[in-house]
Amino acid sequence: MTPLRQGGIAAVTFAQGLALVPPLAVVLANEGAPQIALLLTALIAALFWEGLFTVLRKKPVTANGLTTALIAAILVPADLPLWQLAVALSLGVILAELIFGGRGFGFLSPATVSLALLLFSFPQTVLRPITPDLALATLPGALLLLAFGLLSWRAAASFIAALFAFIALTGGPLDPAATLTAISFALIFLICDPFAAATTNPGRWLYGALAGGLALVFAGGTIPPMAALISAALFAGIVAPLIDHLVVLADAERRRRRLG
Amino acid sequence: MAEARFRIRKGLAIGRSKPPADPSIRAALPTRIALIGADYPGLRPAFEVAEGDTVTRGQVLFRDRKHREVAVTAPMAGRVTGLDYGPRRTLALLTIERTAEPSETGTPNITTTRETLLASGLWPAFRTRPYGYIPGPDDHPQAIVVNAVRTNPAAPDPRLVIADALDAFAEGLRRLTELTDGPVFLAREPGAPLTAPIDGVQDATFTGTSAAGLSGTQINRLHRAGPDRQVWSIGYQDVTAIGQLFQTGTPPGDRIVAITGPLARAPALIRTRLGADLRQLAAGHITQGTPCRLLSGDATFGAEAAFLRRADDQITLAPPARPTRGWRSALTRHAAITPTARLDRALALDIHAVPLMRALAIGDTETAERLGCLELIEEDVAALTALCTSGADYPRLLREVLDQLAEEAA
Numbered sequence: 001m002t003p004l005r006q007g008g009i010a011a012v013t014f015a016q017g018l019a020l021v022p023p024l025a026v027v028l029a030n031e032g033a034p035q036i037a038l039l040l041t042a043l044i045a046a047l048f049w050e051g052l053f054t055v056l057r058k059k060p061v062t063a064n065g066l067t068t069a070l071i072a073a074i075l076v077p078a079d080l081p082l083w084q085l086a087v088a089l090s091l092g093v094i095l096a097e098l099i100f101g102g103r104g105f106g107f108l109s110p111a112t113v114s115l116a117l118l119l120f121s122f123p124q125t126v127l128r129p130i131t132p133d134l135a136l137a138t139l140p141g142a143l144l145l146l147a148f149g150l151l152s153w154r155a156a157a158s159f160i161a162a163l164f165a166f167i168a169l170t171g172g173p174l175d176p177a178a179t180l181t182a183i184s185f186a187l188i189f190l191i192c193d194p195f196a197a198a199t200t201n202p203g204r205w206l207y208g209a210l211a212g213g214l215a216l217v218f219a220g221g222t223i224p225p226m227a228a229l230i231s232a233a234l235f236a237g238i239v240a241p242l243i244d245h246l247v248v249l250a251d252a253e254r255r256r257r258r259l260g
Numbered sequence: 261m262a263e264a265r266f267r268i269r270k271g272l273a274i275g276r277s278k279p280p281a282d283p284s285i286r287a288a289l290p291t292r293i294a295l296i297g298a299d300y301p302g303l304r305p306a307f308e309v310a311e312g313d314t315v316t317r318g319q320v321l322f323r324d325r326k327h328r329e330v331a332v333t334a335p336m337a338g339r340v341t342g343l344d345y346g347p348r349r350t351l352a353l354l355t356i357e358r359t360a361e362p363s364e365t366g367t368p369n370i371t372t373t374r375e376t377l378l379a380s381g382l383w384p385a386f387r388t389r390p391y392g393y394i395p396g397p398d399d400h401p402q403a404i405v406v407n408a409v410r411t412n413p414a415a416p417d418p419r420l421v422i423a424d425a426l427d428a429f430a431e432g433l434r435r436l437t438e439l440t441d442g443p444v445f446l447a448r449e450p451g452a453p454l455t456a457p458i459d460g461v462q463d464a465t466f467t468g469t470s471a472a473g474l475s476g477t478q479i480n481r482l483h484r485a486g487p488d489r490q491v492w493s494i495g496y497q498d499v500t501a502i503g504q505l506f507q508t509g510t511p512p513g514d515r516i517v518a519i520t521g522p523l524a525r526a527p528a529l530i531r532t533r534l535g536a537d538l539r540q541l542a543a544g545h546i547t548q549g550t551p552c553r554l555l556s557g558d559a560t561f562g563a564e565a566a567f568l569r570r571a572d573d574q575i576t577l578a579p580p581a582r583p584t585r586g587w588r589s590a591l592t593r594h595a596a597i598t599p600t601a602r603l604d605r606a607l608a609l610d611i612h613a614v615p616l617m618r619a620l621a622i623g624d625t626e627t628a629e630r631l632g633c634l635e636l637i638e639e640d641v642a643a644l645t646a647l648c649t650s651g652a653d654y655p656r657l658l659r660e661v662l663d664q665l666a667e668e669a670a
Contacts, residue, residue: 104596
């Protein structure tokens with residue numbers, strides 16, 4: 001494991017961006033020119049607002065919106081109007097990240113918020129379902145993020161366990177391979193985003209389980225579509241700070257009992 | 261009686277460095293030493309000497325304004341050449357230069373253990389948990405933990421240093437048992453016991469990560485500290501100094517340190533004085549012709565310094581830090597915390613690291629206390645700074661929070 005300290009947040013963004021390259025390559029190869037236009041739109045929208053905010057606030061210029069743009073470019077359908085993507089990303093990065101002071105100061109993933117806004121505002125949008133080749137392409141990135149500690153295995157394991165447990169409890173047909181394929185990308189890059197997930201170890205277990213449960217509730221079937229995963233990531237992310245707070249309170253109570 | 265064994269799994273891994281090849285300890289008396297204010301946290305000095313005064317070894321230099329019994333004494337005879345104040349009349353630096361005819365012997369007044377330690381200048385060797393202060397003259401700890409665990413292979417071997425003055429060390433341990441109604445713990449490395457059994461002293465062995473060598477970790481495992489559970493820590497060399505004070509009347513001031521680091525010609529052990537001028541100590545050991553940074557402490561946690569810090573038993577000769585180029589320093593100024601999985605393994609205590617870092621960064625004393633920061637002192641959180649993307653100085657932030665909590669508790 002390599003320390004990220006020297007590179008700061010920029011190194012984190014670089015590692016996450018690197019992890020997104022294989023799935024992006026798969027999507028671009030399959031879809032061609034329209035998807036490249038979407039990618040450029042996403043990059044311009046995300047980085048323009050980040051640049052504007054940092055310049056106006058006289059802060060050092062950052063480019064953390066890179067990961068937001070890449071995630072959006074991978075998940076949006078090739079026939080999405082460019083202006084819709086630009087609007088959703090602009091609102092997403094501003095509301096979820098930039099008004100808090102940039103990456104690491106907010107509590108939600110700007111990619112999750114952007115995609116949620118896209119789905120709420122333009123309900124006819126159907127995000128890209130994760131095909132097996134795309135799921136495979138996320139694996140090297142997942143390993144990279146795990147090595148850097150940027151993907152919490154606790155949250156991921158808890159999400160998968162909770163999802164499968166709820167499927168089994170509701171008596172639905174369980175197809176682990178199909179379900180894992182469908183959730184792979186959203187789990188790795190949205191739900192387990194270190195800035196959005198809970199930050200205590202007990203909190204990570206709870207957060208993953210909550211997101212897994214929500215994903216099934218929103219899915220209405222055993223294979224959650226991308227929209228259900230986005231909603232689950234959004235709501236679990238909103239609750240994550242509360243989960244951490246409760247974990248800290250419980251911990252303080254335990255400490256008080258032991259030490260008087 | 262079998263000793264308690266603790267294996268510390270969390271904390272930073274121990275770095276690779278070579279122990280000194282030659283285990284003999286050479287004397288290296290510096291011509292200049294300094295007492296550093298930061299080594300006496302929470303102490304506001306009332307000086308008993310002025311610039312230009314000649315002092316003997318063991319002579320009182322200043323006392324704590326709040327507790328006049330607590331004295332700080334000269335580790336070396338000489339002349340006081342500098343006396344700098346820090347903010348709010350705290351001590352910044354007091355320098356002493358060795359004079360031509362060193363009258364090294366002061367004769368300490370031996371009375372009860374407590375009074376003698378207070379008057380001799382050895383009292384500041386203790387640090388309290390909670391808060392990490394020098395204990396008050398009337399404090400009675402529930403336990404005292406002696407730290408004889410070395411986690412940096414290049415640091416002096418406690419076993420070797422203790423064997424060098426075994427009787428004094430045992431006497432020091434006996435004296436410690438008179439300061440507390442509770443146990444005195446000797447935290448040491450595995451192997452044969454360091455001393456014959458002593459009444460009231462319990463052995464405990466620590467192995468594992470570099471956190472095993474932190475007094476905070478040892479106290480957490482042996483006798484947890486809390487608001488109404490005061491525990492003291494002390495280093496093994498100071499215990500030897502206590503024994504020597506009572507046995508032979510030697511005033512404190514000796515320190516055995518290892519000179520190490522990539523630029524040290526050959527790692528070596530020397531017997532010097534507290535606060536010794538690092539440039540003088542390094543002079544004979546440095547690889548010629550290369551610019552060099554002098555660190556008091558090890559390569560990971562040591563800080564660039566001019567004088568040996570009280571808590572350190574190692575000097576690192578490191579190559580100069582590479583200047584950060586423009587774009588890189590611009591990138592790292594975005595001071596956000598990345599909640600990585602590694603941060604949760606950085607502290608050996610059951611404390612949630614990321615919430616603690618956030619509480620410290622914004623000075624949220626209530627949350628920090630809830631999270632258990634009273635069990636920590638500066639050295640315990642140095643690992644967080646080493647891993648964090650924000651570049652925040654958590655030891656300094658923790659000190660501010662602890663000072664505020666102590667003020668509220670008083």
